[in-house]
Amino acid sequence: MISRKLKIFWGCAAAAVLTLAFQNCGNIKVANPVEVMASNAKTGIGYFCVPSGYTLETFFITNLNVKSSKYGLAIDTDGDGLSDAEEDSAGYDKMKRRSADKVLDSICEDLNYGVDCEKFTLSCDPAQSEFGINECDKMALNVTMNIQTGAGIDSDKDGIPDILEVRINSFPNLSDSTNDLDFDLANNITEAELGSSSRLSNKEIDPRNLVQITKTKLTSSPSCPSGEYWQFTVENLPTVPVNAFLDDQLSAFSFSHAENENVVQTFVKIKPVSSTSANAKTFSSVQLVTYDRNDVDKSFIFDQAQLVPSGEVGQ
Ligand SMILES: [Ca+2]
Ligand SMILES: [Ca+2]
Ligand SMILES: [Ca+2]
Ligand SMILES: [Ca+2]
Numbered sequence: 001m002i003s004r005k006l007k008i009f010w011g012c013a014a015a016a017v018l019t020l021a022f023q024n025c026g027n028i029k030v031a032n033p034v035e036v037m038a039s040n041a042k043t044g045i046g047y048f049c050v051p052s053g054y055t056l057e058t059f060f061i062t063n064l065n066v067k068s069s070k071y072g073l074a075i076d077t078d079g080d081g082l083s084d085a086e087e088d089s090a091g092y093d094k095m096k097r098r099s100a101d102k103v104l105d106s107i108c109e110d111l112n113y114g115v116d117c118e119k120f121t122l123s124c125d126p127a128q129s130e131f132g133i134n135e136c137d138k139m140a141l142n143v144t145m146n147i148q149t150g151a152g153i154d155s156d157k158d159g160i161p162d163i164l165e166v167r168i169n170s171f172p173n174l175s176d177s178t179n180d181l182d183f184d185l186a187n188n189i190t191e192a193e194l195g196s197s198s199r200l201s202n203k204e205i206d207p208r209n210l211v212q213i214t215k216t217k218l219t220s221s222p223s224c225p226s227g228e229y230w231q232f233t234v235e236n237l238p239t240v241p242v243n244a245f246l247d248d249q250l251s252a253f254s255f256s257h258a259e260n261e262n263v264v265q266t267f268v269k270i271k272p273v274s275s276t277s278a279n280a281k282t283f284s285s286v287q288l289v290t291y292d293r294n295d296v297d298k299s300f301i302f303d304q305a306q307l308v309p310s311g312e313v314g315q
Contacts, residue, residue, distance in 0.1 A: 043236070049227055049228075049230075053278075065077065078094060093105075130284045213234050215233075260293075283308060287306060
């Protein structure tokens with residue numbers, strides 16, 4: 001199994017460097033990942049005041065407990081980027097983000113990296129950052145080689161946080177936010193906004209199972225007199241029924257949730273307006289949104305106060 005992984009890993013790595021547009025490395029999953037056919041989607045609205053001298057680079061909101069697929073929505077109880085069915089099929093613990101204690105299960109499983117997590121012996125700090133990533137993950141992703149500001153946050157500086165790149169199967173150490181590996185006319189920024197894989201055409205996915213957001217730059221606000229004032233409208237955020245989960249690892253945020261609570265994570269990245277030596281800044285929040293079996297309670301609100309500074313990224 002490992003040799004197959006490594007072989008595919010090298011094939012994909014070469015393809016990534018040489019011919020990003022022509023090779024679809026694909027996800028090789030043996031399980032049919034369907035656990036839920038229809039979702040209860042939420043709507044929401046939030047605002048963000050960008051400080052003077054900065055402009056919005058990217059905004060993402062994602063439900064860590066769902067994965068869209070061509071079969072429907074799959075449940076990801078521990079929010080590690082692998083669905084419960086994928087974990088059962090491949091021998092991971094679906095109630096643990098890091099089955100072998102060090103590296104996030106989705107990084108272990110991603111064919112790009114070919115990390116044998118059972119044999120990962122390097123010493124590293126297991127504490128998770130606000131983005132849910134730790135030192136071991138960074139080593140496995142090979143994003144610590146060039147010591148730089150922002151390694152593990154947005155290592156390739158393409159606007160998509162490393163943790164989201166892992167979730168959509170793009171490359172955290174290659175600036176690929178405008179690539180379209182699956183030829184569905186959605187580049188990787190859009191795939192990250194939709195919560196869809198960059199290696200599965202969105203034509204295969206029911207749009208009701210994708211995140212739909214609208215970003216609107218408002219003209220002005222008394223509460224945001226000198227910077228860009230943004231409204232983020234979430235038109236569709238799928239939620240799923242899910243078992244309770246207790247995150248046993250140190251976290252800046254807790255990824256634990258009760259039964260039917262979904263962990264929704266928000267990411268904002270802003271960058272300096274002019275080319276200065278100032279760093280880009282990231283913000284993140286997690287909030288619990290309850291799946292409503294009767295589909296009555298549809299709305300939720302997120303606000304700037306919930307977003308906390310989550311690290312800086314060099315230009
Ligand atoms: Ca999982
Ligand atoms: Ca797991
Ligand atoms: Ca990135
Ligand atoms: Ca695409």
